[in-house]
Structure formats: structure tokens, C-alpha cells
Amino acid sequence: MDMMANLPVAVIGAGPVGLAAAAHLVERGIRPLILERGESVGAALLDWGHVRVFSPWQYNIDAAARALLGHSGWTAPDMRGLPTGGEIVRDYLAPLAALPGIADNLKLGAEVTAITRQGHDKVANDGRKDAPFVIGYRDTCGEHRVLARAVIDASGTWSRPNPIGVDGLPVPGEGAACGRIAYGIPDVVGKARDSYADKRVLIIGGGHSAINVALALMELQDAAPSTEIFWALRHASVDRLLGGGLNDQLPERGALGLAAKQAMADGRLNMLAAFAVNRIEMESEGLAVDASLAGKPFSLAVDRIVVTTGFRPDLSFLGEIRIALDPAVEAPPALAPLIDPNFHSCGTVPAHGIRDLAHPEPGFTIVGSKSYGRAPTFLMATGYEQVRSVVADIAGDHVAAREVRLVLPETGVCSADVVTGSDSEGCCGGPAPANVDACCIEDADAKAKGASGCGCATGRPSVGAKATEAVRADA
Template sequence: MTLLDLTPTVRRSPRLDGLPVAIIGAGPIGLAAAAHLVERGIDFVVFESGPASAASIASWRHIRLFSPWEHLVDPAARRLLEATGWAPPAVGVAPYAGELVDEYLSPLAALEPIASRLRTDTTVLSVSREGMDRTRSLGRAGTPFVLRLATADGVSELTARAVIDASGTFEHPNSLGSSGLDPLGYDAVRASISAALPDVLGAERSRFAGRHTIVVGAGHSAANTLINLAKLAREEPGTRVTWLIRNPAAARVSTSDADGLPGRASLGQRVERLIASGAVERVESFEIVRLAATDAGVAITGRRPDGETTLHADVVVNATGFRPDLDMLREIRLDLDEVVEAPRRLAPLIDPNVHSCGTVEPHGFAELQQPEPNFFLAGMKSYGRAPTFLLATGHEQVRSIVAWLDGDLAEASRVHLQLPATGVCSTGVPADSTADSFSDAPRAAAAPASCCS
């Protein structure tokens, strides 16, 4: 790729003058994008479907992250906050998700230049071009984007000069079925299905205490929940825990002392000890094909090498990972990898068959560009179904994107991010921590994933 390939092919249309950059999602990456836009004096608006910023992370606030504070705070956000007297948290300490929200993301969202442009309880239903569906090409780059929005007051539209979609993937879990589809009978048992990372020792304790829970998924979100359920079982008689995986082994949960992230290896080792002690029953090579409601909860029927088997549970935890919501982008021209649903130039850098969190190279606007000019996927959503996302990498993404939108090609092309050789993966706790909560992502700590947590 040459520099010429990255330069704008058209002059900016006067129709775009005065329009804001639209940011979808007020999580850590959306807010980081806002901070960079503030520093460059570019107008913007941030849409958040939840009642407050970082609503998704707040839902798993009981989880400790793997990454220490110094890798969780965006540089532009830090500069804005420090100008108000904010003191950065101590380096070397991995916070809980709740601390990330309370001590960093909420204060950032409350800064006047961002708070005045933040619209909560607002869902982006779709994105398109004003008066143009995806089939029309003439004058497309100079035509404003139009975002259709849903709030308690109804449906409205807003126009924008550019769009950064940092809406994440946490609200869109992968299916329980190995086929990628919801198993037959799913709707009938929906009430007995829990989302990933439930607060089994806190707010949701009564749902799991004294009951049999089956956790489905082979990654660190599953491991985190298994550890907490095992502790609950020690405290609440009658509590049973089963771990269900489709493969012969949980390859995504590291147990090696050679792991570059000791906390991650410690997490896997703790799960193995729970299995060896009988505190957790592991069922391998089980592919779910259908679900059925029972008096107690759910009957799970699956294929195993020796034929069909049915298991019974009161509650099922779906810890199978996440995927991007692309329905809202039906009228946007996207070029996505056919396997992981990430931007095509980015996909080879994040392929989970090749890379872990620590081996993904920093990247920016060039890898994230789409056939739709000035539309970018960023953050967890840009990784599609790949569970290798780092929060610090997302910060680098939006720094580059915002520089590009400001016409600063030199800065947009420069790499600022430097990670430790072992990488800084999502969530969990340090190896010497005595805490009981670990996590896998939320996929350096932004949204739960199955790698690096």
C-alpha cells in the first residue's frame, strides 16, 4: 500500500461543513474517540443506548481486569482529565471493571465538552447516507451520513460528516449452538439462560444458590464464572456446577506456567484444580442441538462421539463469546473478512488461529477504512468475532482515525502504541492476587472475550 492509496480521493463537500462526527457507543473506545476530537476542536455527538456511559462494562463491574491502570487510560482522555485536577490511579494495579467506570470512564464522560454532546438512552437503529441507499455511488463521499435514532420520545434522524462505530459486541452473544444458530427450542427456555459474567456472588446470588448451573463456553469468561460458582457452592448447599464445551479440551484457557500473563495461567490452573477436586464437572465434546423446558429448568440435548446425550440444569450461562451487530449497517458499504467479520485489512492481524492478544500489532485508520468514506468500525466491534482485542489497541485506533478526519495524514500514519512483549490482554487478576474474580475480556479490558482474559 502506498501513501497515495491512503489520501482522500475527493475534496470535502460543503454539505458536510458544520456537521458533527457521530460516535456510536459511550464505552471506553467511544469516549476515547470523543477525547481526541475535543483536543482537535472537531464537533461530535456520542450515542449510548444505555442509561449512562460505559453501561455494558458497568454490568460486569464485579470482574477484575488483567490489564493494569497504565494500559487502560487513553492518553487524550488522561490529558483532559488531568487538566481538571484528576489524579491517575496507581500504576501496576489491575482494577475491577466497576473501578474502571467509577474512577475513569464516568469522570471522563462528565467533562463538559463530552457531557454536552453525550446522548444516553439513545439507540442507533441504522446508518445510511442522506437520500442514498448502498447502491448509489455518484457523489456518495460528499453526502452526509444519516443516523436513525430511537429514544423514549420516538424515532428521529441526525446527519453527520463521519461515523465511528464503537458500539462493541457485548449485547450480541454468540449462539449456544455449534452451528452458530440458536438451538431448537431456545425461545421456550430463554428465561433460564444467563448472559456471560453473571454476578453469582453478589446481585444474582439467589438465581444460582442451591441450583445446578451449566456454563457453556471454552474461554476465560466461562472460567471466571466457574470459579465464582465453585465458591458459591462452598457457601450454599445444593449448588452444582457443570462446564460444557464442544471440543475435546478447553484449549482457550491457558494453564501453562510459560504463559506470558501469569494471571491468565493462574486462572486456568484454578479451574483445573476445581475439576480435579470434583467441585466442577467438565463435559467435553458436546455439541448442543436442542433445548427443552422442564419443571426444574432446561434439558440440553447434544451430540457426543458416542451418540446423543441429554443434560439437565436449572440455569445455563452462555459464555460462548460475542459477535458484532451488522444489521444496523445494512445500507453502509462494508468490506469485511468472511470468517471473523472484521475489516478485511485488519483481519490477518487479529486472526485468533494465528494471534493472541499480545501478538496483534498496533493499527489505525488504514486498516480500518471501509469502502464507505469516513465510516469506521473501532474498538471491540472492529475485531468482529475475534477474541484478541486490547483496550490499549482501541485507543490507538481512534487516535489514528481522528487524526485522519482532521486531515493530519502524518499523525494518522504514525504508531504511538508500545505494548510489553507479552502483550496486555483483557481481564483477570495478577498471579499473586487472592481475589476470587477473574475475567476474559471485556474483550485490554473492554468487553468480555474468550482470549486473553
């Protein structure tokens, strides 16, 4: 057991949630070992670094990470600002990764290939829970193995986009046409502009990523008027797509839906619903899409396709450890009913921590967007609360691990108690970051520097509409 206590906790992934896990480990005096497959922290965020997120900084900075950064003299961004993916990396993740305790335990370009228990395959029972984890990874120097006392998988889902087919499979011709198909959120007004300007573009998907792509293409359309935009939805209704509008507690998220709705009314977006692709064929000048529209045969000629149909977890390196996943959502069985997109569309998520994230393999947890499997409703603040609970459990602080507090914004579809005027702006620079015991930004800054606070004592304000605060204590 002494050997186990001296081993690090392996954290897979150096994105926002992975580095938050590392910060919580450092805060509790536990050495992390962070393995990131990319050549930079936040590598996945840099893929969509041009996109401005709809949640302000206050929801994008973890409490433990903020405290560590505060001791280093870090200058926090305006908590009310809406950062891009690139700004999150530059202004938050990169400074966090440079801190002592994190920088010297971070391996970039390290792709995890397998996880097992030392001396135990998946079937072996005797002494299993006392055996350290073995993590296999590869980098430019070759194959390596390291030991760890616990594993936190925060590797995300960005590298595994869903294909075009409504049955979960690539449609015939999708692979051959990959040079003209983009997955995710391409920079259509920036570095990828030449591929989309004055082209016929088909967007497939019905979430906020699709809205971002559509609005960016409309911006491109202003400068390149021959650009045509076709937006295909798998379902017939756009109500879920448009979200809470003015009732959304994250105003920028609501604005996305409202802007998309106006674009439809103006005829700038050619909406196709319900739409399903059957086949794609390469042509000399573009792509021929054979599909069905509202159940009837439909064909469309386009130059480019942008696929925003969500993501799925990479489970390939977890074959030798014991995990339990919901057969549909591919999330832990206790969490899956809370996030299943077949039943949940309002964006509210009950508080959850180690109890809902636990797997049959003691010491192993999946956190962040990967913990949600195929469900698309993940918010960064959710991941921060997850790792706070998970790390507390690893540290043996089981009371803290099971006392979960989660404050998340609602879409307004479920709640429409809009707050306007100064109440929505908050005091002393605006509301405090999520999961911080402070009444406002200045209070949080003061406490991060070791002071007692700013002294305003006005209580924590809401943002835009009523907040959802769920508390569960399972001591």
C-alpha cells in the same frame, strides 16, 4: 466543504473506546456527537460491573482521555490496580463523560437505527463522498436525524451474544428456556446468587469469561456446598483455555487459567469436552440437555445454563452504507487475518490503525470490539490505538494516522521471558499507561498536568514479561 467542516463527528457508543474517540476529537478541536443507547456511559460494562478485569489500569485508560482528565484535577487510580467493570465506569468513564466538550455533546438513551449519506442510497455514486452522513436514532421522545462529517462506530458487541448451537444458531428449546439461561457473566455470588446457590449449573464456553463464571461458582460452592458445576467445552483440549499461566504478561489473566486448572485437578469442576448441545427441554424443576460428548450421545439435567460463547457484531443499522467485511470473522478484510481465532491463540496483535480499519465508505470506521467481528481477542488498549489513528486521519494528519504504535501484553504461550522482582514493578509507581510518552506513572501524571515529567529518565519498563511493541509507518 465548509458545511462539512462545521459538522460533528458522530461516535456511536459511550463505552471506553467510544469516549476515547471523543477525547481524541476534543483534543484536536473537532466536535464529537456521542450517541449511546444505554442510560449511562459504559452501560455494557455495568452489566458485568462485578467482574475484576485481568488487565491493570494502565491498559484501560486512553492517553488523550487521561490528558483531558488531568487538566480537570482528576485523581488517577493506582495504575497497577485491577479494576472491576463498575470501577472503570465510576472512576474513569463517568468523570471523562462529565468534561466540557464531551458532556454537552453526549446523548444517552439514543439508539442508532440507520446510517446513510444525505441524498444517496447505497447504490448512488455521484457526489457521494462530499455528502454528509445522516444518522437516524430513537429515544424516548421519538425518531430523530442528525448530520455528521464522519462516523466512528464504537457500539461494541455486548448486546449480541452468540447462541448455544455450535452451528451459530440457537438450539431447539433455547428460546423457550431463556428464563433459565444467562449470557455473559452473571453475578452468581451477588445479586443473582439465589438463582445459582445449591443448583446444578452448566457453563458453556472456553474463554476467560467462562473461567470467571466457573471461579465465581466455586466461590459460591464454598458457601452453598450442594452447588454442582459442569463446564462444557466445544473443543477437546483445554490448553488454549488455560493460557500462559505464570508466563502471562498480565498476571491476573494467567492466574485465572492456573486456578481453573487446579479446580479441575481437585474435582470441583466437572469438565465436559468436546461437547455440543442438540436440544434443551423445559422440565418442572430444571432443564434437560440433550447433547453429544466426544462424539457420543449424552444427556444432562441442570437447573441453570450460563452461555459464554462470545459475541457477534450488530450490522442491522449499516445497510445503506458501503462496508467491507471478512466473510468469516466479520472484521475489515485487512484486519481479519491478523485476528482470526482459527489461526491466532497467543494473544499478540500486530499494530493496526486506519489502514486496516478502512471501509469503502470514506469517513466511516468501525472500532473497538466490534471491529474484531466475531474474534474474541480484543483488548481495550487496542481500541485506544485504533481511535487515535482514526481521529488523526479525520483531522487530516495522515502521517500520524499511519504511524501506529501498539504495546500489548502477551499471554506467555508465545513468549516466556519472565521478568521478576523490581524490574516487573517499574519505577515511580509502575509502568506508564499504554500509548503514553512517559517512563512511569509519576512521569505520566506530571506531563498530564503540563510539567516536563518526573525526571527519573529510567526508560519505560516492561510488565511481567517482554512487551510486544509493533511500529509501522505508512506515510
